[in-house]
Amino acid sequence: MIRIRSIMTRDVITISKNSTVREAAQLMASKSVSSLVVVERNKPVAVVSERDIIKGVVSKRKNVRDVMGREFMVVSPQATFSGISRSLKEKKIKRFPVVENGRLVGLITETDMVEATRDFTRFHQIVQEVILAIFGFATAFFLFYFSPVGASIFG
Amino acid sequence: MARVSKIMLTGVPTLKKEAKIGDAAKLLAQAQVGCVVIVEDKNPIGIVTELDLVRNAFSKGRSLKESVSRIMTSPVTLMAPDMKLDEALKIIDTKKFRRYPVVENGALVGLATKKDVVNAISDNLRFHRNIQNIVLILFVLFELFIFVLGKYMPQYLPFGI
Numbered sequence: 480m481i482r483i484r485s486i487m488t489r490d491v492i493t494i495s496k497n498s499t500v501r502e503a504a505q506l507m508a509s510k511s512v513s514s515l516v517v518v519e520r521n522k523p524v525a526v527v528s529e530r531d532i533i534k535g536v537v538s539k540r541k542n543v544r545d546v547m548g549r550e551f552m553v554v555s556p557q558a559t560f561s562g563i564s565r566s567l568k569e570k571k572i573k574r575f576p577v578v579e580n581g582r583l584v585g586l587i588t589e590t591d592m593v594e595a596t597r598d599f600t601r602f603h604q605i606v607q608e609v610i611l612a613i614f615g616f617a618t619a620f621f622l623f624y625f626s627p628v629g630a631s632i633f634g
Numbered sequence: 635m636a637r638v639s640k641i642m643l644t645g646v647p648t649l650k651k652e653a654k655i656g657d658a659a660k661l662l663a664q665a666q667v668g669c670v671v672i673v674e675d676k677n678p679i680g681i682v683t684e685l686d687l688v689r690n691a692f693s694k695g696r697s698l699k700e701s702v703s704r705i706m707t708s709p710v711t712l713m714a715p716d717m718k719l720d721e722a723l724k725i726i727d728t729k730k731f732r733r734y735p736v737v738e739n740g741a742l743v744g745l746a747t748k749k750d751v752v753n754a755i756s757d758n759l760r761f762h763r764n765i766q767n768i769v770l771i772l773f774v775l776f777e778l779f780i781f782v783l784g785k786y787m788p789q790y791l792p793f794g795i
Contacts, residue, residue: 508693529684537663
């Protein structure tokens, strides 16, 4: 069971909804992040993605308030990876601010999910090879048991 | 193992390298794919992603009339449609990009993303793992059966010990 706490981005960059789109773009560039969380009294009210910024620039909107995405889902750090992955696929929600005791502690985006999936894949491959090795040894013992040498040892 | 052609996105927006940043922004605001491939005679020479636009153009206050070639990522790593997914994953692990134009006979045919490759491999692995484990368990049960038979009722074994 993979908890959100272990895969979330901890350094969430926040912005006020009264900031300009240009400021948001500069913040993304200086902090090297792709999403900003819009907070109001410590509560996440929206998430701004790179796409929101681009849409804002194309339609000549000035403020973060006019471009921010309202489609997000607040999750707890104890939530599981599979639960979120279901919301991602079925509801097409891509941003998950992580809130604990009313405080914003992290953010999960699609990129974090892909990275986590990549790591599990690697982990599963190792587990699979260990299982194969164990069964391999069982079979080797089986053949040895019925061989003349094995028979003389085990009677 | 599936191939890149099975998971790649088609209909990727393209622009010539003479195009302006504003054109790329307009395409990206509408398109479902998060990038525009910059082509020269159908041959991809660079890529402009949402990240390039926001971090290299908007944040620095570049004019939307400047050429896209100033903010594009170039050269790009290409993939072939008949490439196996685990080869693709190896490239992704070493290159650290998220998007790879897929080229056949020198022309752009699609776009492979890290997300699609990783998800396809993960689903594939889960499916194969279940089958493999069932086969292994049946095999070991069979071994155990022969083992017990050979030990306690050797007369029923078709071969002697």
